[in-house]
């Protein structure tokens with residue numbers, strides 16, 4: 001059997017330790033995501049969802065507990081190796097798209113590939129393929145400001161998937177959209193994720209969307225429990 005794409009084991013995280021405003025956000029939070037599995041994380045605001053996603057995305061370290069990505073324990077790795085894992089194995093989507101305003105949709109999708117060493121031709125070809133998948137080929141040369149909110153978010157999904165990651169981490173990817181757009185964007189995301197066979201951890205407040213994923217976890221008192 002292959003390793004889980006993500007294994008978080010008994011993560012503990014306290015902010016401001018020893019100070020009056022000390023707050024323990026994660027209390028032995030654990031989860032495992034198999035290859036191709038799409039997991040929803042439902043959590044009230046302030047319960048530690050972003051903290052957990054930051055740790056899973058190797059942007060922050062836990063106080064204790066372990067993080068394994070495709071079987072590799074990340075604590076103790078050099079910054080360089082950690083950056084390589086983030087670039088090659090993880091894809092990120094946020095509530096706001098964070099596309100670069102001065103570049104076109106296709107160029108935004110090409111950039112992470114160029115950073116990973118792809119040629120411009122190969123990167124733009126892959127961008128075109130991804131844009132076609134989310135029905136945005138006619139918008140390839142548009143800058144983000146010339147796209148609707150739902151279109152911008154679909155471009156952000158393409159960018160997240162550009163380097164063929166095995167795990168997608170998404171923090172309320174449809175949180176900023178109206179219900180109809182949210183539905184369309186969610187469908188686009190699921191179709192991309194299913195097509196590539198990647199695993200995904202998707203934080204959402206939308207219980208209806210969560211119910212359509214393979215598994216739902218709830219954040220409760222700093223732990224993840226089956227929802």
Ligand SMILES: Nc1ncnc2c1ncn2[C@@H]1O[C@H](COP(=O)(O)OP(=O)(O)OP(=O)(O)O)[C@@H](O)[C@H]1O
Pocket residue numbers: 015016023025043044045046047048049050051052
């Ligand atoms: N860098 C930090 N320093 C101190 N406290 C922090 C820090 N980051 C987060 N917190 C606190 O930790 C708790 C959890 O924050 P986190 O952002 O993980 O929650 P969340 O579930 O993602 O919330 P939201 O849905 O509102 O974004 C909050 O009480 C927050 O104020």
